[in-house]
Amino acid sequence: MAGEYPDDDVAASAAILFRATVKADELRFDVVPDSSVVFTGDADARSSSGSVREGVPDEARSGTTYRDVRVDYAIAAKLAPPDG
Template identity: 90%
Template sequence: MAGEHPDGEVAASAAILFRATIKADELRFDVVPDSSVVFTGDADARSSSGSVREGVPDEAVPRTTYRGVRIDYAIAAKLAPPGTTARRDG
């Protein structure tokens, strides 16, 4: 899921925070994957995921070579407060 990182408050108070950075001289997709993040269980509606990209657009194009790529990706999952309905999609 492309977009922006989870905001600072969400990331700072997340029950689970996953961050990853990839760097590549070249990146090419023969087929662009369809990916998504789904928050289930007791996830709060403020749970979020996103990436900040350099050298590759949010919507990659099949059979296109991108150079000088960096992708910073984060998933921040917050727990729903007790007695509230948890988020079921993401």
């Protein structure tokens, strides 16, 4: 698993929830992308993002062809409680 995939409690109470599934017969990176998610502003510390992968490791390698790939990705942003 890459990142911390949002658990059901966080996903159910998120102010913003994004989920996507990508499937591919083949996937190949000439250059492995460097990606990240940063929560700013009034985001609660329990906000999280991550993926569950099949057929491709958490640390993909350039020049390697991965077959029968599935990536489930989610971002769950929770709002921090108001001050006071």
